[in-house]
Structures are given as structure tokens and as C-alpha cells.
Amino acid sequence: MAHPSRTEALALREDGFAAAPTSAVPGRLDTLVEHREVALPALKPGQVLIEVIMAPVNPSDLFFIQGSYGQPRVQGQAPGFEGVGRVLASGGGDGADALIGARVAFLGTVSGSWAAHAVGDAALCIPLRDDLRDEDGAALIVNPLTALALLEGVRAAGTDAFILNAAGSQLGRLMLALARDQGLKALTVIRRPDDAEALRGLGAAEVLVSSDPGFATQAGAAIRAHKPRVLLDAVGDQGAADLFFAMPAGTRWVSYGKMSDDAPRLSQIGQLIFMDKRIEGFWLSRWLPAAPPERRAALVAEVQERFATGAWETRIGARLKLTEAVEGILPALARGNGKVMLTP
Amino acid sequence: MAHPSRTEALALREDGFAAAPTSAVPGRLDTLVEHREVALPALKPGQVLIEVIMAPVNPSDLFFIQGSYGQPRVQGQAPGFEGVGRVLASGGGDGADALIGARVAFLGTVSGSWAAHAVGDAALCIPLRDDLRDEDGAALIVNPLTALALLEGVRAAGTDAFILNAAGSQLGRLMLALARDQGLKALTVIRRPDDAEALRGLGAAEVLVSSDPGFATQAGAAIRAHKPRVLLDAVGDQGAADLFFAMPAGTRWVSYGKMSDDAPRLSQIGQLIFMDKRIEGFWLSRWLPAAPPERRAALVAEVQERFATGAWETRIGARLKLTEAVEGILPALARGNGKVMLTP
Numbered sequence: 001m002a003h004p005s006r007t008e009a010l011a012l013r014e015d016g017f018a019a020a021p022t023s024a025v026p027g028r029l030d031t032l033v034e035h036r037e038v039a040l041p042a043l044k045p046g047q048v049l050i051e052v053i054m055a056p057v058n059p060s061d062l063f064f065i066q067g068s069y070g071q072p073r074v075q076g077q078a079p080g081f082e083g084v085g086r087v088l089a090s091g092g093g094d095g096a097d098a099l100i101g102a103r104v105a106f107l108g109t110v111s112g113s114w115a116a117h118a119v120g121d122a123a124l125c126i127p128l129r130d131d132l133r134d135e136d137g138a139a140l141i142v143n144p145l146t147a148l149a150l151l152e153g154v155r156a157a158g159t160d161a162f163i164l165n166a167a168g169s170q171l172g173r174l175m176l177a178l179a180r181d182q183g184l185k186a187l188t189v190i191r192r193p194d195d196a197e198a199l200r201g202l203g204a205a206e207v208l209v210s211s212d213p214g215f216a217t218q219a220g221a222a223i224r225a226h227k228p229r230v231l232l233d234a235v236g237d238q239g240a241a242d243l244f245f246a247m248p249a250g251t252r253w254v255s256y257g258k259m260s261d262d263a264p265r266l267s268q269i270g271q272l273i274f275m276d277k278r279i280e281g282f283w284l285s286r287w288l289p290a291a292p293p294e295r296r297a298a299l300v301a302e303v304q305e306r307f308a309t310g311a312w313e314t315r316i317g318a319r320l321k322l323t324e325a326v327e328g329i330l331p332a333l334a335r336g337n338g339k340v341m342l343t344p
Numbered sequence: 345m346a347h348p349s350r351t352e353a354l355a356l357r358e359d360g361f362a363a364a365p366t367s368a369v370p371g372r373l374d375t376l377v378e379h380r381e382v383a384l385p386a387l388k389p390g391q392v393l394i395e396v397i398m399a400p401v402n403p404s405d406l407f408f409i410q411g412s413y414g415q416p417r418v419q420g421q422a423p424g425f426e427g428v429g430r431v432l433a434s435g436g437g438d439g440a441d442a443l444i445g446a447r448v449a450f451l452g453t454v455s456g457s458w459a460a461h462a463v464g465d466a467a468l469c470i471p472l473r474d475d476l477r478d479e480d481g482a483a484l485i486v487n488p489l490t491a492l493a494l495l496e497g498v499r500a501a502g503t504d505a506f507i508l509n510a511a512g513s514q515l516g517r518l519m520l521a522l523a524r525d526q527g528l529k530a531l532t533v534i535r536r537p538d539d540a541e542a543l544r545g546l547g548a549a550e551v552l553v554s555s556d557p558g559f560a561t562q563a564g565a566a567i568r569a570h571k572p573r574v575l576l577d578a579v580g581d582q583g584a585a586d587l588f589f590a591m592p593a594g595t596r597w598v599s600y601g602k603m604s605d606d607a608p609r610l611s612q613i614g615q616l617i618f619m620d621k622r623i624e625g626f627w628l629s630r631w632l633p634a635a636p637p638e639r640r641a642a643l644v645a646e647v648q649e650r651f652a653t654g655a656w657e658t659r660i661g662a663r664l665k666l667t668e669a670v671e672g673i674l675p676a677l678a679r680g681n682g683k684v685m686l687t688p
Contacts, residue, residue: 068614069618070614070617070618070619236610236613236614241610255613255616255617256617257617258613258614258617263609263610263611263613264609264610264613265607265608265609265610266580266585266607266608266609266610266623267607269580269599269602269607269608269625270407270412270414270580270602270625271625272599272623272624272625273414273599273600273601273602273625273626273627274413274414274625274627275414275625276625276627276630277624277625278622278623278624278625279610279616279622279623279624280616280621280622280623281613281614281615281616281617281618281619281620281621281622282617283617283618283620286620
């Protein structure tokens with residue numbers, strides 16, 4: 001079968017990194033990406049050509065297209081870190097050839113997923129069970145593996161309680177469901193009370209609303225009651241730092257996202273010395289290659305099982321055609337009611 | 345031999361912790377300590393009574409007497425974390441009995457060293473070689489073991505270069521001499537140029553003066569040239585944070601002191617995620633009990649050998665009688681020309 005050398009995509013308009021710090025959500029998209037045809041890279045051995053079915057807009061994508069992620073942009077290429085699609089062709093190699101015709105979750109490691117076609121590494125493609133929805137397959141890798149890896153870190157820290165901010169996010173909800181099943185207590189922090197009931201339903205041990213005037217008192221009481229020793233932080237603001245300094249000796253602050261523009265102050269740096277606290281980061285792109293292949297395979301099987309059985313669910317906020325995306329992504333994100341999915 | 349139940353000391357005037365953050369050096373001493381007689385605790389098995397010869401004023405002592413250290417003050421007791429003295433009596437137990445008559449370096453774990461007599465744990469006493477000066481014996485534990493442990497951490501991080509601020513301090517100088525002998529490159533940061541020649545003489549790979557207008561440029565060039573991946577930080581100010589964010593991927597910021605009142609901002613927290621950087625603390629009081637006894641014994645032997653052979657030297661800035669200390673300590677510290685020693 002002849003396969004396309006060009007495809008429809010959202011193409012990056014800028015190269016490299018941002019000159020200045022950016023926000024979690026850009027003010028406008030049309031200066032960053034445009035809907036047009038882009039060249040597809042030629043298939044190399046170990047790579048596959050994928051007809052994209054659906055691709056999510058993840059927070060990490062928004063950092064990347066603004067030039068604030070851990071790797072530089074290339075003008076004219078499609079962004080998009082993950083997606084679901086069907087394998088059309090292989091660049092050769094046993095692993096790649098075996099995938100032809102399969103529906104797979106894939107990573108945008110060769111070309112991005114915000115496109116009608118993408119080239120992916122066969123070794124990073126995950127053939128999907130038939131009982132898995134496209135919506136779950138599209139968001140199968142970045143958030144779910146991050147959730148599993150972060151909670152593995154909580155257990156490794158020897159604590160049965162942790163604090164989770166931005167807990168209403170898709171990733172936050174995955175972690176809540178997982179924590180409940182693993183017997184871990186999640187102390188959740190959200191900005192507005194809207195999601196409180198939903199988070200309690202997902203098993204949150206505490207729901208703390210940071211806009212509440214009694215927040216500091218309530219957080220202090222929750223910390224004394226549950227003694228959480230890991231802070232899973234997707235925000236990176238002064239509120240995260242204040243929680244960290246209110247937590248017990250031995251606490252680890254694990255930064256895995258940066259939704260706030262704050263530069264938090266280390267007001268009690270002596271706690272690092274006297275209370276054995278530390279501050280570190282988590283990045284799936286570093287964790288994944290370092291994990292043993294059999295461990296990765298077990299986690300991927302667990303992820304599919306959880307979605308197939310309904311233990312996890314990907315909430316969909318909007319479905320947008322690529323032609324509607326430049327106009328539609330920011331309004332859909334602003335509604336904040338689930339993952340925004342792009343379809344060719 | 346009858347031994348005293350009371351002794352001359354500098355006694356703490358306050359209990360517990362400070363109500364508000366304090367400075368590295370207090371504004372006045374007479375509100376914190378007073379020269380008077382204090383009760384000595386009764387000797388228990390495993391403890392020894394020590395006639396104090398000399399005790400240093402360490403930065404950690406200054407934090408402690410202000411109520412800003414990792415353990416609370418007890419009013420009426422003597423502070424002083426370490427000293428040198430002669431063992432007068434034992435509370436029983438083989439280890440303690442064997443020390444009677446010996447000159448030892450000791451830790452103020454039962455009663456403080458800023459006194460004419462102190463009670464110490466026999467297991468933490470280090471019998472001294474005859475060729476060691478009292479001055480070196482008095483400051484044998486806190487700074488030297490911290491220096492050895494911190495440089496062990498540098499080597500464990502797999503880097504051959506590190507940045508060291510407050511490099512002109514007694515501890516800084518110990519680390520410089522050690523780094524040279526261990527083949528590690530020390531990039532030193534000092535506030536004023538006065539000590540630059542001395543630090544070069546001690547083998548500093550770079551001497552960066554933070555008050556110099558060209559500091560940021562020079563620091564950037566030194567970081568590019570040597571790629572240091574550990575920041576040994578005794579200051580805890582924005583300058584330390586800025587160096588951390590200018591250092592390469594994988595850098596560890598190790599806070600072991602807090603000489604500045606700054607609350608540094610984490611202006612680029614994304615580096616923790618994407619560049620695998622982390623921030624942690626070091627406290628000898630946690631490290632020491634966790635180290636295997638044979639490792640501690642080997643380090644203590646190394647410390648004595650280094651002082652006896654002149655590889656290390658304790659610079660003495662002033663010797664003060666306990667009767668002169670309340671008036672004399674702060675002016676002597678302000679001269680900044682070496683360790684201030686107290687003698688009964």
C-alpha cells in the first residue's frame with residue numbers, strides 16, 4: 001500500500017524554546033500552531049506509520065507548544081505527545097511488522113499526534129485490547145503511567161498518606177482511584193469547591209479548598225491527622241511550598257507539573273537540614289526509559305485492565321476536528337470539564 | 345574522687361524554640377546566655393564526666409542558643425555542641441571506665457561544652473592522639489566529619505566538581521584541602537575578595553566573588569568549564585538558588601547551613617522535572633547515627649591523622665574565658681579571622 005508523505009496537522013509556528021517564562025495555558029493559540037499540511041518523516045526500521053484516530057490535549061502539550069517543555073520545538077512539525085491510531089505500514093523489523101493493522105496507543109516520539117497521520121517508534125506502541133474505547137486508548141500512556149509511577153513513589157517513601165493538589169484534573173482523578181484501591185490516603189487540594197463531591201466519591205480522604213478562608217487551619221488539621229509525607233505537586237506555587245513546610249519530618253515534595261506562574265519561596269529552608277525534607281521532580285520521559293521492560297509491560301497491562309473494567313475512565317470535555325482546533329482548544333479547556341480530544 | 349555536681353558555665357536564658365525566624369548571628373548575646381553556675385546531671389552508665397579544656401563557638405551553636413536549631417533549648421543548661429577535655433569519672437560500663445584519665449573530643453549530647461565541666465556519652469568520645477593540639481581536638485567532630493561526609497556525597501553523585509559558598513569559613517577550608525587531596529574541583533564563592541588568595545592557595549579551582557559586578561558572567565563561565573553537579577550551600581540565599589538553576593542537569597543542591605535571612609525563590613521549578621535536579625539537606629546529627637560504627641571509626645582516624653600531619657589546621661580567631669564570653673563572642677566573630685574558642 002502506498003502511504004502518504006504529507007499529512008494534515010496542527011503545525012508548530014515557532015522553533016526552539018521560549019525566550020521568557022510562559023503560563024500553563026497560553027493566551028492564544030494562533031501564534032503557536034496553524035492548521036496545514038506537513039511532511040511526514042520517512043519510515044526507518046523499527047518505526048511505523050499510524051493513521052491517527054484521536055489525540056488528547058495534555059498540559060504537557062501546552063507547555064511544549066509554548067517552548068517551555070524539556071525538549072525544543074521544531075517549526076513546521078506537529079506537536080502531540082500521545083494518541084490512538086491504526087498502524088498502516090512498517091519501516092521494517094520484526095516488532096514493527098507485527099503491528100501492521102493493529103490499533104495502538106502511541107507516543108509522538110518521531111512525529112506528533114496532532115495530525116491525521118504520525119510516525120511512531122514500534123517499541124513504544126501499545127497494541128490495544130478490543131474492549132478498550134478509543135478515548136481511553138488515546139490517553140493511555142502519559143497520565144496513567146504517571147499516576148502509577150507517582151503512587152509507586154509514595155509507597156516507596158514508606159508513607160500511607162500523601163497530599164495531591166490540582167486533584168480535580170484527569171491525572172488527579174486517576175491517582176485518587178488508584179490510591180483507594182492501594183489503600184493509600186489522598187489529601188486533596190482544589191482551588192474551588194465545585195469538584196469536592198466528585199473527589200469524595202472517588203475516595204479522597206480529605207478535600208481541602210484553597211480559596212476557603214479556613215484553608216490553612218483545615219490543612220493543618222488534616223496534616224496532623226494523617227501525617228502525609230509526600231506532596232504530589234502539579235502547581236508549583238507558594239501554596240505548595242507552604243503545605244510542604246507544614247508537613248512532617250521526612251516529607252518529599254515531588255514536582256511533576258507547573259500550572260502556576262509563581263516562583264515559590266523556600267521560607268524554612270532549615271527544614272531540609274533538620275527535618276530531612278527534600279524537593280525533587282518527576283518526568284515520565286525520564287522514568288519510562290529507566291524502568292525495566294518487564295515492569296513497563298506489567299504497568300501497561302494494568303492500565304488497560306483498569307480502563308477496560310471501568311476502574312479508570314477518561315472524562316471527555318470536548319471532541320474537536322483538527323480544522324476546529326486552533327479556534328476551539330482554549331474555550332474547551334476553559335470549561336474544564338474533561339480531556340479535550342482532537343480528531344482528524 | 346568526689347566530682348562536682350555544679351559547674352561554671354554559660355547558661356541558656358530561654359526555653360524551647362524561637363517564636364520568629366532568627367539570623368545566623370544574634371544581635372546580642374546577653375538575652376540568650378549568662379555566665380553562672382549550673383547543675384551537672386548525675387552520671388548514668390555509659391556516661392563520663394569531663395573537665396573541659398576548650399570548646400568552639402560553631403555556627404550551629406549560634407542557631408541553637410537563638411532557638412533556631414533542630415532541637416529545643418532548656419533554660420539553665422549549658423549550650424555547646426563539642427569540645428575537648430579530660431575524663432574525670434565514669435558512670436560505669438566498660439567503654440566509659442576505660443576513658444578515665446584520657447583526653448577526648450566529646451559531643452554535648454548530655455550537657456553542653458560551654459562550661460568548666462560537662463557530662464558526655466562515652467560512645468561518642470574520641471580519645472585523642474598525643475600529637476594533636478587542644479585547638480584541633482576541640483573542633484574535631486562537627487566541622488571535620490561534616491566536611492568528610494559532604495565530600496563523600498559529592499563523589500557519590502558521580503561528579504568531580506562542586507560549588508562551595510561561604511568557602512572562607514573554617515568548614516569551607518577543611519573541604520578545600522580535602523577536595524584537593526581527593527582530586528575534586530572546588531568552585532568557591534565568597535562575598536568579599538579578601539580571602540581569594542588564601543582559597544587559591546588551598547587549591548580552589550575557581551574563586552568567585554559574589555559582590556563583583558561580573559559575578560554572574562564569571563560563575564556561568566566556571567559552570568560551563570567544570571560542569572559541577574553538587575552545590576554545597578551554607579548560605580541559603582537567592583544567590584544559592586540562582587547558582588543551582590545555572591548548573592547542569594542532574595544537579596543536587598545540598599543545604600547544610602543557613603547564614604542568610606533570605607527566603608530564596610524557586611524561579612525555575614521546571615528544572616526539577618526536566619533536568620532531574622533536586623534540593624535536600626544535610627545534618628551531621630542525622631548522618632552520624634546512620635553511619636556504620638566502623639565507617640565512623642575510620643573517618644575519626646582520618647580526621648586525627650589530617651590534623652596531626654598538618655593537612656588540616658584549625659585557625660583560631662580568639663580565645664575567651666567563660667567570664668569574658670557574653671561580652672566577647674560577638675566582637676570576636678565580627679573579626680571573622682578564625683574559630684572563637686572558649687576556655688574555663
